[in-house]
Amino acid sequence: MKLKSIHHIAIIAKDYAESKQFYTEVLGFEIIQEVYREARDSYKLDLALGGLYQIELFSFPDYRPRGSYPESLGLRHLAFAVDNVEEWIIYLRSKGVESVQDVRVDEFTGRKFTFFNDPNGQPLELYEN
Known part of the structure; x- marks a missing residue:
């Protein structure tokens, strides 16, 4: 078995609109698709960078803050x-x-x-x- 590449990186946003603006307007990611998932009360935004990498940006109403910084596990x-x-x-x-x-x-x-x-x-x- 051999991995081919990294498929995507998932990020949960505390402020979805601000994060969407940051990744698209500041860093220049392209929007592939944006969907609202009613059952989860959550947005999912698929982002591309030069067609090589993809980020999934999520909003969740009940997110938990990141652990100690910068040496969090994960x-x-x-x-x-x-x-x-x-x-x-x-x-x-x-x-x-x-x-x-x-x-x-x-x-x-x-x-x-x-x-x-x-x-x-x-x-x-x-x-x-």
Whole structure:
């Protein structure tokens, strides 16, 4: 048996509208499909990035907050490859993303990276590729 690829990443939003705006208008994901699931009182938004990755963004009225940060058990962060980390830091700050850290350099690869949070507190990373 062999895995082919990552199919999607699921994120539960505390504020669905704010998270939808962040992932589509700030980060540039494309909407594939949005559905309201009446039985769960929940939205599900399928997002694509260059046709290669997919995020499922959910709203749930009874979500639970994320555990201790940043070393919670489970998904630590989601990383995106970018061409220029410095340009992204400037861009994100211009969009009001206050959590963007200054540039770091990977001590093993010499590549630049940074961390920031989405509106739900989910840690995100930009890694210069």
